[in-house]
Amino acid sequence: MNLALSDEQVFLREAARGALSRLQTIEAAREALDGNAPLPDLWPTAMQAGWPGLLIDEEHGGAGLDAFDAMLVLGECGRVLAGVPLLGHLPASAILNDSPNAAGFLPEVSSGERRAAYLPAQPPSDVSDRWSTDPASGLERGALPTAGAPDEDGRVPINGSFAFVPDAPGASGMVGVALQDGRPVGIAVLNDSRGVEVKPVSRYDATRSLGHVSFTDSPAVLLDASEESLAAAWYLAQALIAAESLGSVETALDVSVAYAKERHTFGRAIGSYQAVKHSLTEVLRQLENGRSLLYYAGWSRNGKPEEFPLAASAARSVAGRALDQAARTMISVHGGIGATWEHDAPLYFRRAQLSRRLLGGTAGATDRVAGELIAQASAA
Amino acid sequence: MDLDDTPEQAAYRTQVRAWLAEHKSQAPILTGPGALKDEDEIVAARRAWQGKLAEAGLAGVTWPKEYGGQGLGPIEQLICNQEIGQAKVPGILDAIGVGMLGPTLIAHGTDEQKGRYLGPMLHGDEVWCQLFSEPAAGSDLAAVQARARLQDDGSWRLSGQKVWTTNAQFASYGLLLARTDADVPKHKGMTMFIVPMDAAGVTVRGLRQISGEAEFNEVFFEDVALDSDAVVGGVGNGWGTALTTLMFERVTIGLGGEGLGFNSNRFAQAIAADEHARRDPEVRHQLGEIASELLAVRFTGYRTLTALQKGQIPGPEAGLAKVTIVNGAIKAGDLITDVIGPDALDEDSEWAYMISFLPGLKSAGGTEEILRNTIGERVLGLPPEPRLDKGIPFSELRSKEGAAA
Numbered sequence: 001m002n003l004a005l006s007d008e009q010v011f012l013r014e015a016a017r018g019a020l021s022r023l024q025t026i027e028a029a030r031e032a033l034d035g036n037a038p039l040p041d042l043w044p045t046a047m048q049a050g051w052p053g054l055l056i057d058e059e060h061g062g063a064g065l066d067a068f069d070a071m072l073v074l075g076e077c078g079r080v081l082a083g084v085p086l087l088g089h090l091p092a093s094a095i096l097n098d099s100p101n102a103a104g105f106l107p108e109v110s111s112g113e114r115r116a117a118y119l120p121a122q123p124p125s126d127v128s129d130r131w132s133t134d135p136a137s138g139l140e141r142g143a144l145p146t147a148g149a150p151d152e153d154g155r156v157p158i159n160g161s162f163a164f165v166p167d168a169p170g171a172s173g174m175v176g177v178a179l180q181d182g183r184p185v186g187i188a189v190l191n192d193s194r195g196v197e198v199k200p201v202s203r204y205d206a207t208r209s210l211g212h213v214s215f216t217d218s219p220a221v222l223l224d225a226s227e228e229s230l231a232a233a234w235y236l237a238q239a240l241i242a243a244e245s246l247g248s249v250e251t252a253l254d255v256s257v258a259y260a261k262e263r264h265t266f267g268r269a270i271g272s273y274q275a276v277k278h279s280l281t282e283v284l285r286q287l288e289n290g291r292s293l294l295y296y297a298g299w300s301r302n303g304k305p306e307e308f309p310l311a312a313s314a315a316r317s318v319a320g321r322a323l324d325q326a327a328r329t330m331i332s333v334h335g336g337i338g339a340t341w342e343h344d345a346p347l348y349f350r351r352a353q354l355s356r357r358l359l360g361g362t363a364g365a366t367d368r369v370a371g372e373l374i375a376q377a378s379a380a
Numbered sequence: 381m382d383l384d385d386t387p388e389q390a391a392y393r394t395q396v397r398a399w400l401a402e403h404k405s406q407a408p409i410l411t412g413p414g415a416l417k418d419e420d421e422i423v424a425a426r427r428a429w430q431g432k433l434a435e436a437g438l439a440g441v442t443w444p445k446e447y448g449g450q451g452l453g454p455i456e457q458l459i460c461n462q463e464i465g466q467a468k469v470p471g472i473l474d475a476i477g478v479g480m481l482g483p484t485l486i487a488h489g490t491d492e493q494k495g496r497y498l499g500p501m502l503h504g505d506e507v508w509c510q511l512f513s514e515p516a517a518g519s520d521l522a523a524v525q526a527r528a529r530l531q532d533d534g535s536w537r538l539s540g541q542k543v544w545t546t547n548a549q550f551a552s553y554g555l556l557l558a559r560t561d562a563d564v565p566k567h568k569g570m571t572m573f574i575v576p577m578d579a580a581g582v583t584v585r586g587l588r589q590i591s592g593e594a595e596f597n598e599v600f601f602e603d604v605a606l607d608s609d610a611v612v613g614g615v616g617n618g619w620g621t622a623l624t625t626l627m628f629e630r631v632t633i634g635l636g637g638e639g640l641g642f643n644s645n646r647f648a649q650a651i652a653a654d655e656h657a658r659r660d661p662e663v664r665h666q667l668g669e670i671a672s673e674l675l676a677v678r679f680t681g682y683r684t685l686t687a688l689q690k691g692q693i694p695g696p697e698a699g700l701a702k703v704t705i706v707n708g709a710i711k712a713g714d715l716i717t718d719v720i721g722p723d724a725l726d727e728d729s730e731w732a733y734m735i736s737f738l739p740g741l742k743s744a745g746g747t748e749e750i751l752r753n754t755i756g757e758r759v760l761g762l763p764p765e766p767r768l769d770k771g772i773p774f775s776e777l778r779s780k781e782g783a784a785a
Contacts, residue, residue: 002382003679003686009381068381127659257760272763274749277756284760285700289676296679299383314672321669366668367661373648373671374658380649 003295005072012069016076019049025082025207029347032206039207042084043115049073053110055090056097060106067236068298071243075294078247081351083207085115087240088167091233092116092175095186098229102188102221117168119176119187119213122360123231123309125368126375131177131184134360136163136212145215147180147187147222155219156180158187161212164358166237168211169200177230178220186223186230193218205354207347232301235312237359239297242312242319245355246290249319252326252348253283256333276333283329286322293318310376313368320355320362327352383682385459392452393459399436400467406432407469423550426473430504438464439472440482440502447486447498454631454688458681476546477501477508479632481555484572484625488613493574497553511542511556511575511599512622518544518743519750521557522566522619523777526601528558528573530615534608536560538573538581538601544744548584548597551577555625557618562775569774570618573610580604591736629745630698631688641734642709643678644671650716650731657719666715674708677701696758699751706748710738 005013023045031037046052054070056062063069070090077084093109093116096102108114121144122132132141145160158178168174173190191198195216203210257280260271270276293315300311327349331338338345356362385393408425409415416422433439434448441457443449450456464471472478482501485493500506517523526540538558548554554575561569577584581604586594613621648671657663680701684694713735717724724731742748756762769777 002689003683004381004690006381253760257762260762268766269763271756271760272765274753274765277760277762278749278752280760280762281700281752281756284697284755285703288680288697288700289673289704292676292679292683293672295381295683296675299381303383310675313668314675317668317672318676363665366672367664368668369672369675370648370651370664370668373644373667374652374664377645377649377652 009069009072012065013072013076015049016051016073017079019045020076020080020082020084023080023082025080026344026347029081029083029207030341030344033347033350039083039209042082043112046084046086047112051084051086052089052093052112052115055094056106056110060097060103061110062093062097062106066298067239067301068295071239071294071298074240074244075247075250078244078249079251081207081248081347083209085117085167085171085209087237087244088117088165088171089115090240091118091237092173094236095175095223095225095229095233096188099186099223099225101224105188114172115167115170116188117165117171117174117211118233118237119162119165119174120237120359121162121177121230121234122364123234126371126378131179133161134163134358143179144184145178147178147185147220148217150222151219153219154222156187156222157217158189158215158220159217161214163212164201164203164210165198165213166358167209168198168213169209171198174213175223176233180222184227184230186225187220188223189215189218189220193220203354205347205350207351208354208358210358228305232305232308234360235297235308236301238316238365239294239301239312241355241359242290242297242315243294245319245323245352246287246294248348248351249283249287249290249322249326252323252330252345253280253287255344256280256283256326256330260333270333279329279332283322283326286318286325290315290319290322310369310372313365313372316365317362317369320365323348323352324356389455389459392456393463396438396460396463397467399438400463400469403432403436404467404469410470423473426470427504427507429470430472430474433464433472434503440478443478443482443498443502444486447482447494448502454685458685473504474501474507474547475632476510480625480628481508481510483628484555484621485612487624488572488617488621490609492609493612497574500552506552507547507550509545509548509551509554509577509599510625511545511548511554512625513544514541515543519747521622522570524557524559524570526556526558527562528560528571528606530560536573536606536608536610538575538604538606541598541600543587543598544596545584545599546596548577548599549586549594553577554599555612557622559774560615560618563773564616565771566769566774566777567619568616570622571615572612572618572621573606574612575601575604575606575610579606589736589740591733627693630694630696631684642674642705642712644674647671647674647712647716651719654719663715663719666711670708670712670715673704674712677704677708696751696754699746699755702745703748703751706738706742709734710742713738 028040032039051073053062054065058064109116131144135142145158148157150156171191173188175188177184178187195218197214198211201210201212260276261269263270297311297315300308330345337343407429437450438460440449441452441460445451501508514524528536528538556573556575557570559569560571581602583600584597586597588594651657651667716731757764768780
């Protein structure tokens with residue numbers, strides 16, 4: 001048993017931190033929110049660092065690394081609120097990597113010449129036997145798009161929609177799941193295909209690129225990835241957004257602790273008061289719990305795949321709450337200034353509020369933890 | 381990063397599992413049908429079982445071989461704990477002695493002390509108790525008032541009171557922190573002693589808890605005579621010696637939380653058993669939140685192990701795991717009681733004891749508040765609260781406290 005980072009993993013993380021530190025992403029997040037400038041395109045940075053191919057096998061031009069390595073990179077993105085479109089690309093690349101008939105795409109997906117986006121769909125649970133999609137509004141979850149019969153080129157027509165798809169605008173193609181004769185099948189659609197509409201949407205956090213996607217008889221390649229692989233992509237997305245969220249928690253905590261040491265009231269640093277100290281240790285407690293679950297999730301994807309849904313959902317659940325707690329604590333510790341645009345705290349707060357509602361939401365992941373454990377208990 | 385056993389660890393696990401399979405019929409039955417009821421019988425049976433575990437090398441796994449241990453690492457200790465849990469047999473009776481007090485003697489005791497006490501402790505022949513806390517010294521442990529006075533012949537006389545002492549009612553010895561010099565600042569004037577619990581002047585009185593059971597005690601010392609060789613770690617070094625014990629306590633808690641039965645699978649089983657509850661969104665949400673945090677603690681334990689394996693000493697952040705475990709289990713007990721109803725509180729229910737036990741556990745091994753102070757200061761580097769007791773002789777503290785009030 002060994003939960004330490006390898007030298008290569010430490011190098012990967014430090015390299016990511018170094019590459020992102022030169023980009024002034026927090027300033028860019030503020031500018032974008034003001035509407036003064038579009039967010040900088042960070043994909044060239046990702047390509048240069050080799051991140052697009054992190055999860056693709058070496059024989060297809062990728063790095064052949066594991067979920068935990070990708071999570072380290074996402075954590076660094078989260079630390080500085082960098083909108084690198086990996087949340088969409090990496091789960092999509094994992095499905096393609098598991099599809100023998102997509103091998104031809106892999107070199108360009110791996111290099112990043114083609115950027116992919118993942119069409120999020122939640123696998124069935126202990127209480128529902130159907131796949132579902134995030135709704136554009138409200139609590140009722142949507143149905144998967146349908147895939148028709150193949151045409152003479154072997155393409156299948158797709159009809160249906162996905163809401164709030166991360167990193168869909170500007171992607172070369174999208175990868176996910178559709179229903180064909182009631183059975184889940186993997187699909188890949190090029191963004192410029194017939195009947196594909198990707199409507200960019202911006203909600204509350206300008207660093208997050210999202211799109212409402214709809215397909216009208218759009219031609220798709222049917223992927224031969226297994227149903228397990230299609231489900232694993234959802235949990236990979238949960239693990240990645242968990243890692244990204246905890247990166248943001250790290251920064252929020254560091255900044256808050258530094259201020260609590262420096263700011264004095266009644267003749268002493270505010271961090272010496274129990275009320276402030278305990279609220280900061282609560283953020284640390286949730287962060288440490290989240291970090292432990294990142295190890296579990298990162299290891300289980302290949303080490304114990306039957307536990308990956310539980311591990312990734314638990315990581316997402318804890319990380320989502322930690323991010324909200326950290327962002328709110330950051331504002332409280334800073335006092336009034338923390339609630340103004342003079343400070344970075346509102347950027348982390350905005351990140352927290354939106355992130356917790358994407359990809360099935362933190363609440364959805366929490367329910368899935370219960371569902372997985374209840375299913376385990378019933379099977380025992 | 382790897383969570384699987386190495387080939388050596390897998391071989392060790394197989395060996396432990398095989399021994400347990402062969403001998404589990406000799407283990408005392410503590411719950412369910414055929415369970416022992418009489419407390420004396422339970423203690424006797426558990427002592428005998430500890431002896432068997434020790435002979436088989438399943439107790440004191442990390443103790444050096446020269447003191448009867450196996451000289452193995454914390455991973456092997458965890459493997460043993462996991463297999464004992466898996467076999468559904470009780471672990472050792474004297475977890476406090478073997479886990480915390482024995483290692484303190486190994487670190488600070490004289491050769492004579494180690495030779496005399498460690499063997500019988502490990503085998504359950506002599507059970508030990510930890511005599512640190514007092515009615516007015518818990519979170520502020522260095523405020524102990526139990527007073528040991530040096531006699532002309534080099535022996536000591538001890539008077540005072542200790543409290544929250546687990547196992548004192550059947551312990552042979554206690555490790556006791558006493559004040560030996562009140563004219564120096566409080567952290568400097570303490571000494572650690574070995575106290576025979578059958579000495580004249582020692583009185584043990586059970587303290588009944590919410591559950592109605594008396595698992596721990598208050599212990600009174602009235603002019604108890606101690607020989608000069610009862611001192612552990614040197615006169616005036618009691619605080620340093622106590623910190624060693626507390627470090628081992630953190631390790632024990634960090635690796636043993638699930639051994640207390642506070643784990644997500646067990647709580648999920650209780651919910652899964654109710655057809656309505658298992659589909660109720662509110663119940664599922666609460667279970668999901670509780671279970672995620674308790675799962676996290678399991679992997680925090682593995683992180684602690686990784687650090688131990690690399691020769692690092694676990695820091696106070698392990699205390700956060702205790703906060704998570706206790707609060708998670710409290711919420712789980714509450715949720716399960718909501719689901720089952722008043723029957724969950726019945727004396728025969730699986731849950732009543734846990735529900736009664738947890739409010740006290742919140743303060744055991746460091747209150748949540750003092751743990752958060754320590755972690756805020758030692759891990760996050762936040763400044764300490766201003767203190768009124770720094771550099772002041774212990775004997776003058778009372779008047780200072782009065783003046784400040």
